Ligand SMILES: [Zn+2]
């Protein structure tokens with residue numbers, strides 16, 4: 354295992370609170386240190402102050418946020434001599450809740466948020482973009498909502514920008530045009546796009562192509578996007594997978610990014 358070197362930062366880390374990740378917060382920190390990460394950002398799925406009585410099964414409840422903040426703050430202090438820790442969230446762009454989110458991140462003093470555009474509208478009644486099949490209308494909508502999210506200026510980067518490829522079996526001309534549109538928009542707004550390592554682990558497990566998608570990343574290279582690698586860790590030991598991190602560096606470097 355290599356320590357230090359390229360593995361300096363990872364800002365995409367989940368916790369068990371989202372109910373589809375495992376391990377304790379402290380185990381993530383210990384694995385990050387083992388994996389040579391010098392700055393670790395927790396970015397669990399954001400809670401929302403839903404207008405309905407909807408209860409999400411893939412994110413913490415709003416009532417759990419303070420405990421999340423306290424737990425990460427405790428670890429930040431405890432491990433301060435070994436690793437820098439930031440407190441973030443992975444949030445969608447949900448038009449009807451953006452004013453709430455803007456106040457919330459300010460009030461709670463959250464270090465940063467990343468744009469993980471999983472659902473259109475809200476998850477109360479929206480579609481999940483990773484399950485929309487080959488419907489190009491949903492890709493159009495995904496790109497549109499990403500752009501709207503970027504325009505808010507709230508987000509630090511776009512997580513898994515090619516998320517829609519989880520559901521598709523082709524990268525057709527239309528998708529290529531829309532992907533280029535997103536990449537160009539990100540470049541214009543100096544918004545890094547994330548090469549998502551969790552996607553690679555899922556592709557292997559499920560034997561699918563999914564994302565990161567090579568056609569998308571060729572476009573990102575042509576456009577000249579700024580790229581950030583994110584583990585999107587849903588298990589602590591994912592942060593020790595310096596092998597897939599190394600592969601990603603080699604792949605992106607060979608592409609010319
Ligand atoms: Zn995500």
Ligand SMILES: [Zn+2]
Pocket residue numbers: 365367443469512585
């Ligand atoms: Zn994530």
